[in-house]
Amino acid sequence: MTDLKKLKQLVKLMVDNDLVELDIEGESDKVKLKRKIGNDVQFVNAQQAMTQMPAASQMVPAAPASPVSPPAVVAAAEEENLLEIISPMVGSFYTASSPDAKDFISIGDSVTESSVVCIVEAMKVFNEIKAEVKGTVVKRLVENGQAVEFGQPLFLVKPD
Known part of the structure; x- marks a missing residue:
């Protein structure tokens, strides 16, 4: 089975090289990744992508992403003792389950640890994000x- 670190490296390779589809087959593993960029769908020859891909020994794990919030927002949050709801993954942030649906939460709403606050789409999978605060x-x-990064603050919450 392919490990998570290897999958993250492949996703980073796709993003860095604007690849839409990546299909890799080894002796014991088969990995096929697809992603959509806007309305443009382009297909990449998997053999060509594999020849351009660095050897596994040359792949360096990406450093953990630092929060992307402006320093002023982070400082204000710390000063007011606000809690952050952070993204547990890289993907696209959405406030509702569909364009016509009501937002999961609004400013002023109370949340509990199990409240769904948004969804993050990663590789065509919509993941519900819970407040955890x-x-x-x-x-x-x-x-x-x-687009959001792993560890990026999404919301600020005043604790009860």
Whole structure:
């Protein structure tokens, strides 16, 4: 079975090289990754992608992403003892389950640890993100449809 570190490296390779589809088959593993960029769908010859890919021994794990919030927002959050709801993955942030649906939460709403606050789409999989904190939502830090990084703060919550 392919390990998570290897998959993360492959996803980073796809993003860095603007690849839309990557299909790799080894002796014991088969990995096929696809992603859509806007409305443009382009297909990449997997053999060509494999020849351009560095050897596994040359792949260096990416450093953990640092939060992308402006320093002023982070400082204000710390000063006011606000809690952050952070993204557990890289993907596209959405406030609702569909364009016509009501937002999961709004500013001023109370949340509990199990409250779904948004979804993050990663490789065509929509992942519900739970608050994991208890309090009142005071600020949303990202826009609907915006790309988010692992560990990036999404919301600020005033604890109860």
